[in-house]
Amino acid sequence: MENLFRLVDQDQGFFQRKWTLVNGPLIVGAGPSGLATAACLREQGVPSVVLERAECIASLWQKRAYDRLKLHLPKQFCQLPKVPFPEDFPEYPTKKQFIEYLESYAKRFDINPKFNECVQSARYDETSGFWRVKTVRGSNKAEFEYICRWLVVATGENAESVVPDIDGLADFGGEVIHASEYKSGEKFKGQNVLVVGCGNSGMEVSLDLANHNASPSMVVRSSVSFII
Structure with a gap:
C-alpha cells in the first residue's frame, strides 16, 4: 500500500481519472491463452481480471476465421489445462466445436472478461512497483486505468492483420x-x-x-x- 501512495504522490491528476486497483494479475486478451491463464490462477485461488477488446471470447476464432477452419493439430495437443476436449469431438475439431469448447471452459472456471475494453498503453512504474494500464471502453470510448502488480499479455501472435506493401x-x-x-x-x-x-x-x-x-x-x- 505504501508503494501505491508513492504512485499517487507522483501523479497530481491521479484521482481525476476513473481507475481501479486489481487484486491479482491483469490479463489482456480473452482468447485460449488468456482463458487458460485465468483458469490456472483461479485453481490456485488467485483472482484476476481479463480484458478483451471485442464483445466475445476468442474473437479471432469467432470473427476472423474462415468457415472451413479446423484445428491443424490433433485435439489432445490443443486442449487447455484441466479440461480435455469432449470424447465425441473428432480428432481435428471444427471452428464451431472449438468455440463451443472455449465458451464451456470459460463458464466452468467462471471467467467473465470485461468486454469492449481496448488497452491503449501499459507502463511499469519502477518506484511503486505497479503497472499502469490505460484503456478505452465501450462505444463512448471512456478512458479508464488499471493499477496492478502483474500484467499478462495474451493478445496472440495473429492479433493484427499484416498486408505486404506490393507495388501497384x-x-x-x-x-x-x-x-x-x-x-x-x-x-x-x-x-x-x-x-x-x-x-x-x-x-x-x-x-x-x-x-x-x-x-x-x-x-x-x-x-x-x-x-x-
Whole structure:
C-alpha cells in the first residue's frame, strides 16, 4: 500500500481519472491463452481480471476465421489445462466445436472478461512497483486505468492483420482482402483469385476456392515441397 501512495504522490491528476486497483494479475486478451491463464490462477485461488477488446471470447476464432477452419493439430495437443476436449469431438475439431469448447471452459472456471475494453498503453512504474494500464471502453470510448502488480499479455501472435506493401496494389481494380476477412469461396464462384502465400491459411483458402468452383492461383515466395 505504501508503494501505491508513492504512485499517487507522483501523479497530481491521479484521482481525476476513473481507475481501479486489481487484486491479482491483469490479463489482456480473452482468447485460449488468456482463458487458460485465468483458469490456472483461479485453481490456485488467485483472482484476476481479463480484458478483451471485442464483445466475445476468442474473437479471432469467432470473427476472423474462415468457415472451413479446423484445428491443424490433433485435439489432445490443443486442449487447455484441466479440461480435455469432449470424447465425441473428432480428432481435428471444427471452428464451431472449438468455440463451443472455449465458451464451456470459460463458464466452468467462471471467467467473465470485461468486454469492449481496448488497452491503449501499459507502463511499469519502477518506484511503486505497479503497472499502469490505460484503456478505452465501450462505444463512448471512456478512458479508464488499471493499477496492478502483474500484467499478462495474451493478445496472440495473429492479433493484427499484416498486408505486404506490393507495388501497384493500390491501382488494382478488383477486391483485395486479408485471409482474416475471408469466410467462404462461395462469393468467388467462377472468378479468378490470386492467393499470396502457401501457409496453412493460403493452402486452405485455395482449396476452399476450388471447392466453390473458383479458379485460384497461388504465389509463393520460395520453393515448396509436396508429399503425395
